[in-house]
Each structure stands twice: as C-alpha cells, then as structure tokens.
Amino acid sequence: MTSAPNVRLRIALAQVDPTVGDIGGNAAIVRDVSRRAAEAGAHLVAFPEMMLTGYPVEDLVFRSSFVGASTTGLAQLATDLQAEGLGDLPVIVGYLDADGPTRPDADTVPGRGARNACAVLHDGRVVTRYFKHHLPNYGVFDEDRYFVPGDTLRVVRVNADGGPVDVALTICEDIWQAGGPFTAAGQARVGLVVNINGSPYELNKDDVRLPLVQRRAREANATVAYLNMVGAQDELVFDGDSMVVAPDGTLLARAPQFAEQLVVLDLDLPTADLDAPHGALGPMRIARTEVANRPAYDTDRRRGDIAERVTDEAEIWQALVLGLCDYVRKNGFKTVVLGLSGGIDSAVVAAIAVDALGPERVYGVSMPSGYSSEHSRDDAADLAKRTGLNYLTEPIEPMVDAFLANMALSGLAVENLQARVRGIILMAHSNQDGHLVLTTGNKSELAVGYSTLYGDSVGGFNPLKDVPKTMVWQLARWRNADAARRDAVPPIPENSITKPPSAELRPGQVDSDSLPEYDVLDAVLADYVDGDVGRDGLLAAGHDAAIVDRVLRMVDLAEYKRRQSAPGPKISIKAFGRDRRLPITSRFREGTS
C-alpha cells in the first residue's frame, strides 16, 4: 500500500515537436524547454519518446553511425545542460540506444541490440537508462523489426518538496498493455509513473487514451504522467494530448491537441518507501537510482488546465493542417502549388494549405480545358479571392491539341491526357519556382483508383489521402461555419460544396457515371478497407451485393496506383500506406475462392 501523500513534486511535461534526424536541433529544444521548466520551479522535466532522434526513425536504426550520433548526442546534452546551469534538474529524454548489433543480418546477441530508450540526465551525466518493454508491431509500427525489449523497470528517487518520491520510467506502448512495467511499478510502490510517447493521431484516439491511462494508474496504484509529442513526421501526426491522472483515475491536467505546450503541475505524492523492493520481482526486474535535485518553489500549481475536447471535424482539420505544415517546414519548402478545378477536393486542400502556411505561400493554378464549365472557372477564382492565395491561369487546350496533332489518341487516352498535361504544368511550376506540388485525391478515389496515374495524382504530398469523400464535404461545411462563427470569410465557395462532383474530362461527365454515390461507396470502404471485412461479412452487414462486388474489384485492382501515391496524413485507424500492406500482384478475389 502507498503511504499518505506528503511530498509535493512539481513536474514539467514538454509537449514539443522534434524532427527526425535533427539531433542537434532536438537537443536545442531540450535545453531551451528545460530552462523554461527550471524557471517554472520544476523538480523534474520529461520529453517525448525518441526526442533526441525524432520518431519513428525507421531503418536509420540499422546504421551504427546514426546510433552513435544519438548516444553521443545524449552525452553531449547532459554536459550542455550542466554547463548551462541546469544540471540539478533531472531531465527525462527519449533517445535511440544499442547494446549489441542493430542490423538483422549481423551476428545477433540474444537479448541485445537496438533499444527504444529513455535516459535521466542529471549533474552532467546519464544517471539511468530505461529500455522500452512492450514493442508495438501492428498498424504503422514495426518495432520488433528494430528493437530488443527491455526487462528492467527503472525507478528514480527524486527529491521533491517535503522528501523523496519514487518515479518509474515507461515508454509509450508500455502503457497500452496490461502487465509488464505498470504492474512492476505497483510492486515497486512508486508514487509516479512517467510515460513518454510518440503516439500518432487517429480520429477518436483521445477518447481511448484517457480511460487507458486511468486503468494503468489503478494498476500501478500511482499517479501517471502521460506525455506525447506533437507535430508531424511523413504520414504520422502526433497530437500531443498529454495528461496527468491520479491513482484513483481523477484527471488532473490535460494539454490541448496539435499545439506545443509545457505542462507544469504540482503533484501530491507519497513519500518514497525506503523499504520498497528492488531486484527480481514480478514481471520485470526493478532497478533504483537516486538524484538530488532542485530546491523548492513558492507558487502553488496544483490545479492543472484541462483542455476541452473539440468536434471530430475540428480535430481532423487541425491534424491535416499540422501534417501539411510540418511536412513543408521539415522538408525545407517555402511554398506549395496545386491545381484549382473549382471542385470540392482542390478547394479543401487549398483551404488547409492557407491555414497551414498563410495565403502568400500557396499558389493555385486554374487549368481550364475545352470541357471545363464556366462555373468551375468561376468557383476556382472565387476560392482564390476568399482565401487570398496566389492565383494563376494556364489553359491546357493548346498543349493538349499539340499532343493530338502528333498522336492518334481517342477515348480514355484523351481524357487522361488532359489530367497529365495538368500534372506537367504543376511539376513545371514546381521545378521553376521550388513549390511543393499538393495532390488532391481523397481516400475514396484512392481506394477505387479513380485518378489518372502521372496526371491528377501527381505531387509530393496529399493532405486528403486518408479522408473519405463524404468527410471532405463535412470538413468544408465545418470550416466555413467555423469562419462564420468568427466573423471571418468562409474560404470555400458554396457552389464547390453543393455541385455534383465531376472530373470534367469529357462533356457532361460526373463521378456517379463510374462510381456508386459517395455515401454508399464510403460505407463499403469503411468496412472493407478500414475494417478488413470480407465479402460475406459485407453482405451480412447489409451492403448491396452488386455494389460490393463492383467496389471490391475496383479496390483490389487499384493497388498499383496506391503503391505509387504521394504520402498524406493518417487520420483513420487504417490509412493507405504502411497501415495497409497488400500485394499488387494477387489473384485472390473476395467471393471466388
């Protein structure tokens, strides 16, 4: 049993945005935010999973040069913190470590290899290292490919106001599974478990996190400080949502999603039990370290802020904005360019880009053909006016005609030629002026292959890649209503929201010529793609058999297009890409075997 609370610990949780591979820049963030934590009187500051290297680092783990840069960077960080007068503040920081060969083809040593690690830096040195115990190996995670699990819980005895308190270290997936580190933390009778995360966003994951942290707090009979990174890395968006939960499940503080924040909170914790066990016990060995640290503080910070939850649309919008913003920034682009058709997809991508970068950094190109309706040109121009983005017009007819004068093309080849000429124009602007080309295809189109390869699918990043078409409309309506609430100009022309979707590649073409209505299509896709439900299950769920057969065939045959597609932010439980890995060459057809 834990004793009565009689120690007060001021904890600082740094919800920050590291960049993969930027060890110097990430260390600078740690130094800067540690200073702020020290100035706020913290006894302890924590940084996210793999803070020093960024997360996930993928196959960089296999390079000893990269592992060396991480471990050297960690030692340097400890020295620098000390030199900057911050040596007495214990700093918990995630990094990449190795105690054996990291390449799978090297002579492996059982139980040794690369480690997803966290260290406590104090007095200019690394005082203890914890190796993540539970390694996630599903969805977007491949940690069994890279890391060897740790088997020892590290407990740090920290001097707080009123006496010492025991703090256990854990990393991300450690909190998602019962048993292991949290059970060991309970047996070690710690007062606080710190859990540092690189937990990617998906819709409604925040609703799962709070009860999860509450369960583990009860399991460990300890306060739990859950810290997640914020920012984006390729397809992943980290939403923050850091929180502190008391042993009885009471939520003490919660940071907002999608924003950097330093959470500083006073915790009433039990004094360290000087007879608490160590050594081999329960699921993990328990090893203890002690640090003497900073003096007390004066103000009272026992009441933490609890950030309000937002609507699904607001949450997704922020994820897409952050996903694009960080991709652009971290890859060194200043500007983006996209084709504006007057349709809903390009309008929503443009509005996301303007929110992420500001209108002066967004270039929209109208590329009318002989089939482009007057309203699509007007709607594109209206969007440009509403958002203030840079607007260009490049009629494609002369270029298409030049092809047709030199090649005998007809039917689909001519339709796709128009989309490809547009792709060439966008890439030409990209090459000329250094813009990143944004692709506009939504998840429904990607699912069924409704796009032209090397045409409208051209581009380096696709904000809507994981957004079904029905959600694209919902987002447009939400974004306009949100603007209206703030007395701002709604960015998306009403006409782009209400008109029937059309590729305008031949006279009178509408998407419903080739596809089921989007609400019907999206319902099948949610079950087939996101849910991995087979044909029988889809029929049992009430989907129409003819539509199921048509959709499944389209989805299966479009794998080759998806494999060549640009990355885009994951917002669902299963995004195309590493979340859903299927063979291109496959003769398996649902319902025929």
Ligand SMILES: Nc1ncnc2c1ncn2[C@@H]1O[C@H](COP(=O)(O)OP(=O)(O)OC[C@H]2O[C@@H]([n+]3cccc(C(=O)O)c3)[C@H](O)[C@@H]2O)[C@@H](O)[C@H]1O
């Ligand atoms: N397994 C495989 N592995 C590698 N490549 C494969 C392949 N199967 C076909 N291919 C290649 O792919 C080519 C066919 O793909 P592609 O050239 O793209 O052409 P395709 O998919 O046949 O046609 C494009 C479709 O997308 C529609 N579209 C286009 C543009 C915009 C929109 C919109 O509303 O957003 C819709 C358009 O109306 C049409 O229905 C074949 O010629 C073949 O070379």
Ligand SMILES: Nc1ncnc2c1ncn2[C@@H]1O[C@H](COP(=O)(O)OP(=O)(O)OP(=O)(O)O)[C@@H](O)[C@H]1O
């Ligand atoms: N006339 C055009 N001018 C500029 N870009 C275009 C034009 N037509 C198509 N595009 C580009 O190609 C993408 C695919 O557009 P298309 O109209 O074929 O279908 P869509 O999926 O309904 O997209 P949207 O809703 O943006 O129209 C557009 O989002 C846009 O980026």
Ligand SMILES: NC(=O)CC[C@H](N)C(=O)O
């Ligand atoms: N980095 C991790 O261990 C993340 C895994 C965890 N299940 C999450 O998504 O939050």
